[in-house]
Amino acid sequence: MNQTIAKWAVNGKRLWRRAVFILVGNVVQEKRKRLLVTGASGFLGWHACFFGRDSWRVFGVVHDHRIEMEGVCVVRADLTRPTQVKRLVQETAPDAVLHLAAASQPNLCQLEPEKTRRINVDASLTLAGLASEGSIPYVFTSSDLVFDGRKAPYREEDPVSPVSAYGEQKAQAEVGILDCHPDAIICRMPLLFGDPRSTSQNILQSMIGKLKEGGELRLFTDEYRTPLSVRDAVRGLFLALEKARGLLHLGGRERISRYDFGRLVVEILGQGDARLVPCLQKDVPMAAARPPDVSLDSSRAFALGFTPRVLRNELKHLLEGYSFPSQRKR
Ligand SMILES: NC(=O)c1ccc[n+]([C@@H]2O[C@H](COP(=O)([O-])OP(=O)(O)OC[C@H]3O[C@@H](n4cnc5c(N)ncnc54)[C@H](OP(=O)(O)O)[C@@H]3O)[C@@H](O)[C@H]2O)c1
Numbered sequence: 459m460n461q462t463i464a465k466w467a468v469n470g471k472r473l474w475r476r477a478v479f480i481l482v483g484n485v486v487q488e489k490r491k492r493l494l495v496t497g498a499s500g501f502l503g504w505h506a507c508f509f510g511r512d513s514w515r516v517f518g519v520v521h522d523h524r525i526e527m528e529g530v531c532v533v534r535a536d537l538t539r540p541t542q543v544k545r546l547v548q549e550t551a552p553d554a555v556l557h558l559a560a561a562s563q564p565n566l567c568q569l570e571p572e573k574t575r576r577i578n579v580d581a582s583l584t585l586a587g588l589a590s591e592g593s594i595p596y597v598f599t600s601s602d603l604v605f606d607g608r609k610a611p612y613r614e615e616d617p618v619s620p621v622s623a624y625g626e627q628k629a630q631a632e633v634g635i636l637d638c639h640p641d642a643i644i645c646r647m648p649l650l651f652g653d654p655r656s657t658s659q660n661i662l663q664s665m666i667g668k669l670k671e672g673g674e675l676r677l678f679t680d681e682y683r684t685p686l687s688v689r690d691a692v693r694g695l696f697l698a699l700e701k702a703r704g705l706l707h708l709g710g711r712e713r714i715s716r717y718d719f720g721r722l723v724v725e726i727l728g729q730g731d732a733r734l735v736p737c738l739q740k741d742v743p744m745a746a747a748r749p750p751d752v753s754l755d756s757s758r759a760f761a762l763g764f765t766p767r768v769l770r771n772e773l774k775h776l777l778e779g780y781s782f783p784s785q786r787k788r
Pocket of ligand 1: 496497498499500501502503519520521522523524535536537538557558559560561562563577599600601602647648649650651658659
C-alpha cells in the first residue's frame with residue numbers, strides 16, 4: 459500500500475513538472491514576436507522556419523506540399539488569392555514577414571510567364587501592401603538574375619537588366635514592393651546550395667544525384683555566380699530583417715564557375731573529376747536565357763555583419779560522412 463502511494467506521488471510530481479514545463483513553454487511562445495514565413499515547404503523557407511523558431515513564434519505558409527516542424531505553426535494558403543493573403547495576415551498578426559514563396563525555376567517562368575507572375579509579382583505586392591498598412595517589416599527574396607551578367611560584380615545601385623522572365627518578374631516585384639512599402643528589405647540571393655540528402659532541389663543535391671547514378675556532370679565553364687549555403691542565406695535574411703532597409707546583396711564571398719564548383723565537390727568526395735564534362739552555356743539550350751556572370755558584390759551586407767563561410771569549408775561540412783555505394787566498407 460505504502461509502495462503504491464509512493465509511486466503515485468512520484469508520478470504526480472512528474473506530471474506536475476511536465477504541466478509546468480508546458481505552461482512555461484506556452485507563455486514563452488506567446489511572448490515571442492510572431493514571424494510569418496512564406497514558402498515554408500521550399501528549400502530556403504524550410505531552413506528559415508528551422509532557424510527562426512528558436513527566437514520567434516513562427517507561422518510557416520505552405521501551398522501544395524505539407525511539412526511538420528516542432529515549434530512551427532504550419533498554415534496552408536494560396537498566396538495568389540488576395541482574400542487568402544488578407545486572412546492569413548489577419549489571423550497570424552505577424553510582427554515581421556519573410557516572403558520566400560515563389561515560382562523559383564527560371565525555365566518554368568519562361569514557359570509560363572502569366573501563371574508564375576501571379577506568385578512572383580502579384581502575390582509579393584499584395585503581401586507587401588498589407589505589411590505596409592500594418593507597418594510590419596517585410597523581407598522579400600529577389601535574385602542575382604535581375605542582372606544580365608555583363609558587368610559583374612554587381613552592387614545594389616547597379617541598374618537591373620534581366621534577360622529572362624524570372625529575372626524580369628523579380629525586378630518588377632522589387633520596384634512594386636518598394637513603391638508600396640518603402641521600408642521593405644529586398645535581399646538579392648545568389649545560387650543557394652544545401653544538404654544533398656534533403657528532398658528540396660538544390661545544386662548539390664542534383665549534382666550528387668547524377669554522380670550516384672553513374673552519370674556524367676555537364677557543367678558550364680562560362681557561368682559564374684557567388685554561391686551561398688542555405689544556412690548562411692538564412693542567417694543573412696535574419697540579419698537583414700534586423701539591420702537593413704531597401705536593397706541588399708547576400709552573395710557568398712567567392713566567385714566561381716559552375717564547373718569549378720563541381721570540381722570542388724568531386725574533390726571533397728574523393729571522386730576524381732573523370733565524370734565532369736566542361737561545357738558552354740550555348741551547348742545546352744534551355745527555355746530561359748542565362749547570364750554569364752551575375753556575381754554579387756555584397757560588401758554592404760558584410761559591413762552589417764554578414765559573414766558567409768568559406769565555400770570549401772561549407773561544402774566539406776555538408777559532404778562530411780557522405781559516401782557513394784561503391785565506397786562503403788563491406
Ligand atoms: N534556391 C536558389 O538558389 C535561389 C536563388 C536566388 C533566389 N532564390 C529565391 O529565394 C526564394 C526561395 O527559393 P527556394 O529555392 O526556397 O524556392 P522553392 O524551393 O522552389 O520553394 C518555393 C516555395 O513557394 C511556395 N509557393 C509557390 N507557389 C505558391 C502559392 N501560390 N501560394 C503559396 N506558396 C507558394 C511553395 O509551396 P508548395 O511547395 O507547398 O507549393 C514552396 O514552399 C524565392 O524567392 C527564390 O526566387 C532562390
